[in-house]
């Protein structure tokens with residue numbers, strides 16, 4: 291499995307609080323059957339002022355610690371970017387790291403507020419698409435507007451977005467409504483990727499295998515492979531190939 295949404299860079303957002311927790315989460319991922327992982331710290335105006343340079347520097351430090359600890363997991367970095375007009379100049383200045391490039395598109399892990407779908411986000415997505423950037427919408431099943439009216443996801447589909455479900459939404463970690471919506475979106479074929487969105491050991495761990503088993507039962511093994519391996523690899527392989535060629 292390849293986990294392409296998690297908050298494992300230490301002390302850079304609300305994810306792993308220090309290096310020890312980051313290393314524990316990485317060991318947890320490895321034991322759970324993850325072979326590659328993309329860390330995606332928040333870029334969120336007014337809250338987490340991260341950018342490509344800060345994230346790349348934090349990744350270098352984490353990789354050095356992984357070498358010392360012999361944690362043999364391939365990792366790369368991107369970001370989970372909160373939808374906000376402020377991201378437009380950051381993209382133009384190449385300050386936002388993408389999840390990778392696939393079929394001529396750069397993929398951007400894009401997060402909405404949990405409370406609602408912000409007005410104007412369709413315009414922002416159209417602007418992104420005009421730049422050959424495809425948003426991978428982070429955990430649509432946790433957005434309250436979509437929970438209240440699942441048809442609201444159709445606008446994002448029409449605009450050409452992809453969708454990432456959070457593993458623990460499917461296994462009940464965010465409540466029954468969120469779980470039911472996760473099942474519905476999976477059965478309708480809306481979801482492209484399942485990822486952990488891990489933040490910490492206790493409440494938001496880096497576990498994908500339970501959701502993998504559930505998708506295998508709900509749909510079939512081939513669909514689980516597509517959501518946990520094939521699509522994540524297609525989207526992010528340019529990050530790994532670039533790095534592995536430079537190593």
Ligand SMILES: [Fe+2]
Pocket residue numbers: 295296297370428487
């Ligand atoms: Fe996240």
